[in-house]
Every structure is written in structure tokens, then in C-alpha cells.
Amino acid sequence: MLKIGIIGCxxxxxxxxxxxxxxxxNVDVVAYYNRTFEVAQSYEKTNGGKAYASIEELLNSDVDAVSVLVPNRDHAAVTIQALKAGKHVLCEKPMATTLEDSLEMVKTSRETGxxxxxxxxxxxxxxxxxxxxxxESGELGEIIAFQxxxxxxxxxxxxxxxxxWFFDKKVASFGVMADLGVHKTDVLHYLTGQRIVKTFAELKTLNKKYSNGTPISVDDNAFAIYTLENGAVGTxxxxxxxxxxxxxxxxIYLEKGKIRCYDNDEYSLIVENSDGTSINYILDVLTSNKEQTTGGRTSTGVIDEFINRILTGTxxxxxxESVIDSMKVIFAxxxxxRDSSIVGIE
Ligand SMILES: NC(=O)c1ccc[n+]([C@@H]2O[C@H](COP(=O)([O-])OP(=O)(O)OC[C@H]3O[C@@H](n4cnc5c(N)ncnc54)[C@H](O)[C@@H]3O)[C@@H](O)[C@H]2O)c1
Incomplete structure (x- = not known):
């Protein structure tokens, strides 16, 4: 059994x-560390395992792997510390708050194995x-545009x-652009198999306020016009x-049709062909914050993916490393x- 530690409870x-x-x-959750010790202790009480008073003590224990679930600002430091202590790491998104930190995380993973x-x-x-x-099959031709x-x-x-803390620039670093935008930027890379090579973005605080009535310190809406390697443009x-x-x-709009992911309540995927036919797929419902907050569906598959990666090496x-391209777009x-400019991405 793999022994798992949770950092950030x-x-x-x-x-x-x-x-x-x-x-x-294949796993036991055996260790918890949270900046506020009482919070880690409450997990020890409800789930078993042990609460640690310091991250060093947890990382000196015999845990094999950790989930890094602290606010954005500390992702890189905690991940690098855990990798250097010989632990496998699953870190939450957004990967880090600078490109340098993101690259350092990948480098440390490589160096520590x-x-x-x-x-x-x-x-x-x-x-x-x-x-x-x-x-990828090419049956719908080239991508033309997307949203x-x-x-x-x-x-x-x-x-x-x-x-x-999501509204606190010092802790979150970014607003919605990275909180939700990193998901969709990354999905565009994943779906299209292409890199985003150019962006023009607007980050705005349009409506969201702290309880004292002042606007939050990060963006609450973000808009980007992206260009892909093949010249396709989308938003x-x-x-x-x-x-x-x-x-x-x-x-995604392609030469021979259109692909719609999660924009229909009944069908999770709809493929509309240019000859007027279409195929509707019922595959899953995207795990949402709302469902998880109300105690609904829990499985995103992320944990199974992590454990499988450790156990099989697949x-x-x-x-x-595969998230670096998405982080480059976030920083671009x-x-x-900031500059009201079109930014190219290497
Ligand atoms: N994949 C997704 O869709 C998704 C969804 C929600 C949150 N997240 C990410 O998960 C991370 C955590 O978010 P959350 O909603 O659980 O936040 P949260 O505030 O509920 O939990 C963070 C916990 O970390 C503790 N903490 C803060 N700094 C710490 C440190 N240096 N060391 C140890 N503990 C520390 C806090 O006391 C708190 O208990 C964020 O980076 C967020 O972006 C990802």
C-alpha cells in the first residue's frame, strides 16, 4: 500500500x-499537515492517520507521496521541498505563480527522479x-476557430x-484568469494538440467586492483571443x-463540422457534421465545484491517475512538464x- 500525505487540509x-x-x-492516507495545526488534527480524528505539526516532520516520515493543496503562492516551494525529501507530488492548479517556479518544479522532479x-x-x-x-483522427479536417x-x-x-484568499493578490497571485482560465487554456492545448502561440487578453474586476464593499484585488473576468500554431483563432x-x-x-469549429463539449445538459459531447448529421454522446458530467460542495460526485480520476503513475511508471x-505551455499562456x-498588447508565446 502506498502511504499518502496531505499538505494543506x-x-x-x-x-x-x-x-x-x-x-x-492501493493507498492509505496516513499524514496531514496544515498551517493551522488544529485543522490537521481534525482530519486525524475523522479519517485516522497522523497530524504533523510541521511540514518537515511529515516529509521525514515514511509517506511515499503527497498532495500539495495549499493556496497558489506556496505551490512551488512546498512541491520542491517535498520532491527533494523523496516524495512523489500531485500539486493542484495553477501549477505556480511564476514561469521560473514552474520550470524549477519540473527540473526538481527530473533531478530527484x-x-x-x-x-x-x-x-x-x-x-x-x-x-x-x-x-486527432483528422476526420473533421483542420481546426478553424474555437470558443x-x-x-x-x-x-x-x-x-x-x-x-x-482567492481574492487576495498576495496569496492567490492571479484572479479568475488563472483559477479557471488555466483549466480552459490547458483544455485547448489538450483538445487541439497545438500550442497557443499568440494572445490578446483583458483582465477585469467588473463586479466582485469584498464584504466591505471595495473591489477585490484580482480580476473577476478574463477574456483572451488566442491563435493556434495552424493559424486558427478563438476566444x-x-x-x-x-x-x-x-x-x-x-x-471547436473544424473544416467538416463542429465539436461541442459540455454545452448541452443532456449530452456531454455533440459532433455536428457538415452534411447535416450529428452524433450525441452521453459520457459524463464534468465534475463541478457546485456538485462537490453539495456532496455530489467526487471522482475526477486525478488520484487514480497519480497512483497508477507511481505504481506502473506509465x-x-x-x-x-506538459503543463508548462499552459502556464506560459497564463503569464502572457x-x-x-497590463500592456494592452498582443503577446507572442515561444
Ligand atoms: N482542480 C480544481 O478544479 C481545483 C478546485 C479548487 C481548488 N483548487 C486548488 O487547490 C488549492 C487549494 O484550494 P482550496 O479551495 O482547498 O483552499 P482552502 O483555503 O480551502 O485550503 C487551503 C488550506 O491550506 C492551508 N495552508 C495555507 N498555506 C499553507 C502552507 N504553506 N502549508 C500548509 N497549509 C497551508 C490553509 O490553512 C487551508 O486549510 C488551490 O491552489 C486551488 O487553486 C483546484
């Missing part, structure tokens, strides 16, 4: 990582996996707090101010919005 630990570890027959996966769970969503297969959205009412519903809009139903859809869809979006 907050919401994602509670509703996603720990439940998915508990469902995996320890696995580094990033929680880009949307790559594992069944509609995306099937859509990628269809696009992708991730919009919900904001992290307050997830954290239960009006003024959470991404991510938002924390969609006060209706969550929108998590992606549409390369994973979530390798740290920041520059583009």
Missing part, C-alpha cells in the same frame, strides 16, 4: 483528494478525451467565505460573476492585459 482536500484516495484500493503531476483534471473529463480522439468558457458565481460558494472567457448556472463549455496525461495573458 482545506476544501479541495476534503471534497476531492481525500475521498478519491479513500476509493483507491520523483513524479510530479498537476491537477489539470479537465484533461481527464470524458467528453474532452473523446473530442481529442476525433480531432471556451468557464463561468460560475465565484469561489465564495466553494470556500463558504465572502473574503477568501476564452472565464468569469466569477456568472450568477446563473455554471458554464464550462468548449466548442506516463500520465497530467505530467508537470497577464503581460498582454
Amino acid at each position: 482545506g476544501k479541495i482536500a476534503r471534497v476531492r483528494h481525500i475521498p478519491e484516495y479513500l476509493e483507491n484500493p 520523483k513524479i510530479l503531476l498537476i491537477g489539470q483534471n479537465q484533461r481527464l473529463a470524458k467528453s474532452h478525451v473523446k473530442a481529442r480522439e476525433i480531432i 471556451t468558457h468557464f463561468a460560475h458565481p465565484g469561489p465564495e460558494g466553494w470556500t463558504g467565505k465572502k473574503d477568501s 476564452m472567457h472565464v468569469s466569477w460573476t456568472n450568477y446563473g448556472e455554471e458554464d464550462n463549455s468548449t466548442i 506516463p500520465s496525461l497530467l505530467e508537470g 495573458n497577464e503581460i498582454s492585459a
Whole structure:
């Protein structure tokens, strides 16, 4: 049995990582560390295992692997510390808050020989996996254009707090552009098999306020016009101010048809052919914050992917190195919005 440690015992630990570890027959969750010790102790009480008072003590224990589930600012430092201590790491998104840190995480993984996966769970969503297969087969021809959205009412519903760290630039570093935008930017890379080579982005704080009425210190809406390697152009809009139903859809327009992922309540994937025929797939429902907050579906497949990677050595869809291109786009979006300029991405 693999021994797992949880570093950062907050919401994602509670509703996603720990439940998915508990469902995996090959692991035991044996260790918890949280900046506030009492929080780690509460997990020890409910789930068994041991709460540690310091990260060093946890990393000196015999755990084989850890989930890094702390706020964005500390992803890189904690991940690098854990890799150097000889632990495999599954780190949540966004990978890091600078490109240098993202690259250092990958380098440390390579040097230590320890696995580094990033929680880009949307790559594992069944509609995306099937859509990628269809696009890769070439049956619908070249990609011409695309649009992708991730919009919900904001992290307050997830954290239960009006003024959470998600709104604090010093801790989160980014707003919705990286919180949700890293998912959709990454999905575009995954679906199309191409890199985004150019962006023009707007990051705005349009509506979201702290409880004292002042605007939050990060963007609550982000818009980007992306260009792919083959010249296809499309848009991404991510938002924390969609006060209706969550929108998590992606549409790809190709020479011989159109692929619609998660933009229909009944069908998770719809393929519309240019001859007027279409195929509707019922594959899954994308795991959403709302469902997990209300105790619904728990499995994103991320934990099984991590454990399988450790036990079999089979390369994973979530390798740290494969997320670097998406992080480059995130940082390019920041520059583009700051300078009102079109930014090329190497
Ligand atoms: N993949 C996804 O779709 C998804 C969804 C939600 C959150 N996340 C990511 O998961 C991470 C955690 O988010 P959350 O919603 O669980 O936040 P949270 O605030 O609920 O939990 C974070 C926990 O970490 C603790 N903490 C803070 N700094 C720490 C440190 N240096 N060492 C140890 N513990 C520390 C806090 O006390 C808190 O208990 C974030 O990076 C977020 O972006 C990913």
C-alpha cells in the first residue's frame, strides 16, 4: 500500500483528494499537515492517520507521496521541498505563480527522479478525451476557430467565505484568469494538440467586492483571443460573476463540422457534421465545484491517475512538464492585459 500525505487540509482536500484516495484500493492516507495545526488534527480524528505539526516532520516520515493543496503562492516551494525529501507530488492548479517556479518544479522532479503531476483534471473529463480522439483522427479536417468558457458565481460558494484568499493578490497571485482560465487554456492545448502561440487578453474586476464593499484585488473576468500554431483563432472567457448556472463549455469549429463539449445538459459531447448529421454522446458530467460542495460526485480520476503513475511508471496525461505551455499562456495573458498588447508565446 502506498502511504499518502496531505499538505494543506482545506476544501479541495476534503471534497476531492481525500475521498478519491479513500476509493483507491492501493493507498492509505496516513499524514496531514496544515498551517493551522488544529485543522490537521481534525482530519486525524475523522479519517485516522497522523497530524504533523510541521511540514518537515511529515516529509521525514515514511509517506511515499503527497498532495500539495495549499493556496497558489506556496505551490512551488512546498512541491520542491517535498520532491527533494523523496516524495512523489500531485500539486493542484495553477501549477505556480511564476514561469521560473514552474520550470524549477519540473527540473526538481527530473533531478530527484520523483513524479510530479498537476491537477489539470479537465484533461481527464470524458467528453474532452473523446473530442481529442476525433480531432486527432483528422476526420473533421483542420481546426478553424474555437470558443471556451468557464463561468460560475465565484469561489465564495466553494470556500463558504465572502473574503477568501482567492481574492487576495498576495496569496492567490492571479484572479479568475488563472483559477479557471488555466483549466480552459490547458483544455485547448489538450483538445487541439497545438500550442497557443499568440494572445490578446483583458483582465477585469467588473463586479466582485469584498464584504466591505471595495473591489477585490484580482480580476473577476478574463477574456483572451488566442491563435493556434495552424493559424486558427478563438476566444476564452472565464468569469466569477456568472450568477446563473455554471458554464464550462468548449466548442471547436473544424473544416467538416463542429465539436461541442459540455454545452448541452443532456449530452456531454455533440459532433455536428457538415452534411447535416450529428452524433450525441452521453459520457459524463464534468465534475463541478457546485456538485462537490453539495456532496455530489467526487471522482475526477486525478488520484487514480497519480497512483497508477507511481505504481506502473506509465506516463500520465497530467505530467508537470506538459503543463508548462499552459502556464506560459497564463503569464502572457497577464503581460498582454497590463500592456494592452498582443503577446507572442515561444
Ligand atoms: N482542480 C480544481 O478544479 C481545483 C478546485 C479548487 C481548488 N483548487 C486548488 O487547490 C488549492 C487549494 O484550494 P482550496 O479551495 O482547498 O483552499 P482552502 O483555503 O480551502 O485550503 C487551503 C488550506 O491550506 C492551508 N495552508 C495555507 N498555506 C499553507 C502552507 N504553506 N502549508 C500548509 N497549509 C497551508 C490553509 O490553512 C487551508 O486549510 C488551490 O491552489 C486551488 O487553486 C483546484
